[in-house]
Amino acid sequence: MDAATKRIAMQRIRTLFRLAREIFHEDPALAQRYVDIARKVAMAAKFRLSREYRRQVCRHCKSFILPGVNCRVRIKQRREPHMVITCLNCGEQLRIPLRKGRRKQSHE
């Protein structure tokens, strides 16, 4: 795979996620379709979605999730400090450790 393919793929994924966010409140099904295409583009180009986009997709059911709309984000202090993202479509949780000294983790 050449660099040009990767560059085009990343650009397409950016566009698709932006459109998905814009259209989500009108037509969630279409937003989901855009995210599915973005994931397929990444798979075709053989690279992982960047963290920023991975956080917008449920790890379990692969649905497009937006904090406060169809997912719940909570900070827990028990054991290790961590962030729990609950997908409200499938009910599954994703835990993200929050440790000192690590670079800032963004959800947006």
Add this chain to the structure above:
Amino acid sequence: MKVTPEIIRYEFIGTEVKVAKSRNPGYVGIAGKVIDETRNTLTILHEKKRKIVVKDSAVFHFRFSDGTVVEIDGKLLVGRPEDRLKKRIRRLW
């Protein structure tokens, strides 16, 4: 955006499009935003209605976000959106 044969590998969802020519006279003049794409068709939001246009039989005028207008033969666009990303270096013109 630079106009190269590579343009067929970019994303068309979200661009403004106009059907310039088509074998099906009913398609000509459909204009609006591309809202979905499948292997053989584009779904265009034309006057608040979704119109499904077969790619193979039409010539499209795409307007990308930076304002460049490009005329593309739909024959070159046949293929699933994720498959268009790859190996489409053709020299047809």
